[in-house]
Amino acid sequence: MEGIIAKINPIAFVLGPFEVHWYGIIIACGMLLAVILSVREGNRHGIAEDDIYDLLLWGLPVALICARAYYVIFQWSYYSQHLNQVYRIWDGGIAIYGGLIGAAIVLLVLCYRKIQSPWLMLDVIAPNVILAQGIGRWGNFVNQEAHGKATTLSFLQDLHLPQFIINQMQINGIYYQPTFLYESVWDILGFLVLISLRRCNHCLKQGEVFLGYLIWYSFGRFFIEGMRTDSLMLGQLRVSQWLSLILFFGALIVIIIRRKKDPQNPWYTQAHY
Template sequence: MNAFTDYLAFQFASPGPIIVKLGPLTLRWYGLLIATAVLTGVMLSQYLAKQRRLNPEIIGDLAIWLVVGAIPCARIYYVIFEWPQYAQNPGDIIAIWKGGIAIHGAMIGGAIAAWIFARLQKISFWLLADLVAPSLILGQAIGRWGNFFNSEAFGRPTDLPWKLYIPPNQRPWDYLKFEYFHPTFLYESLWNLMVFALLLVLFFQGIQGKLQLKLGTIFLTYFAAYSTGRLWIEGLRTDSLMLGPLRIAQMVSLTGIVLGLAGLAWLYLLNRGLPDTVASAPEPSFTPPELPNNE
């Protein structure tokens, strides 16, 4: 049994953050995974847009706004709450390739960018949000593996068979004598994949008319479901952003659960629509393709 657990532990030992280094050029896993998440998300959202009979090019335009809004805000959010560290090394503020972005900051920046984009395009914000939500959670599932290669965002020490080895220079001072930790990056990645599957089921059940979904349902489900997973996973981590004795991510996740469930209650229990960027956003509909006439 010890040999088996040691084998599994070896599987969860990061090979390091760098893929290849050619002279002054360095290709890092973190950057590659972020790029992969963005490109995969754009292609998926464009496909979903086609299923709703929308021009997929609008997703490509929106993606630029989301990247410009989300990534800088994700970094700023992280730097603000880790300011003592960056105050001593201001050159590292822009070193995003070393890790250190906060998904909640990305959500804030992306939501603001998407709202402005929707108003300029005179399209429903919630329609866009429903199309993008599955891509967001899939991108988060992919991006979490960047934490693995950087040996960061891990949990407390553990002896579980799926334990993660962390090099001494990456361990918190309080845990220097420990070698193996909870792979919280893996927990969150798997949780996000389950949420992704749920959102896809809702989406296709909706466009096929098997479920009568209101605009915003898929995004609010994403918000509540992701926040639920992040709430308990964050409790395992050793590197949480803190506000006094409180873990910021848990506070934000609790807020996300409440807002997500409140929004769903507003839609279905009170039968009301969500505030939108257009005066009267049309509900999505699905028109089956015409079958060829073989007569």
């Protein structure tokens, strides 16, 4: 019918009393791809597949809990009045920074117990994590969240976007900037840059693939976060922008210190257990 805009149903299918959401399917697909790629890369450096699977087994639930907790904490003014929605992760509302913090803690503990280099493990999985993040943003797209400020139909058309994206960016009769798409493209581009540098001899030292991930992701996230309308403010900037600044400059400083303090640190292409 003319005038009706087709939207994507956030529910993919129903199994009895259970509703399976596209949000969860998309995130799960991104994680699965990250694991497959991490196992392949880990094999090149003597990392056992079981170590990657252990990280997934323990890291995934902790990351999800931390990602949701981070989001709920900074949206407590709402959730304090809607406690029954705190656990409804399938409706959206997870913070990637919270998830990364939780996963990093699990990784450090596992590497310590297995007497493995956490730097090398981080180097192996970091590019795949940012790829999964780029894929996961499409879950936000389906849920019509993590969007930018109101814009016009002509602006979206000038970006030469597919019609299904333009349609989904109309919420309650208003068009919004597709910041989910900006970050998805930035993340996937970061994946390509990181794996290219990782394969280059004498480009990155052990640990610098991960630190490069922090630099790349936080740089893009700082600017994209400034376009969004659903972020918590802390002074003149959003909370995620402050954290992006800390990670960006912190990673740069760590690279400089490590190169000066330990010039014999092996290149990533030479690193092994």
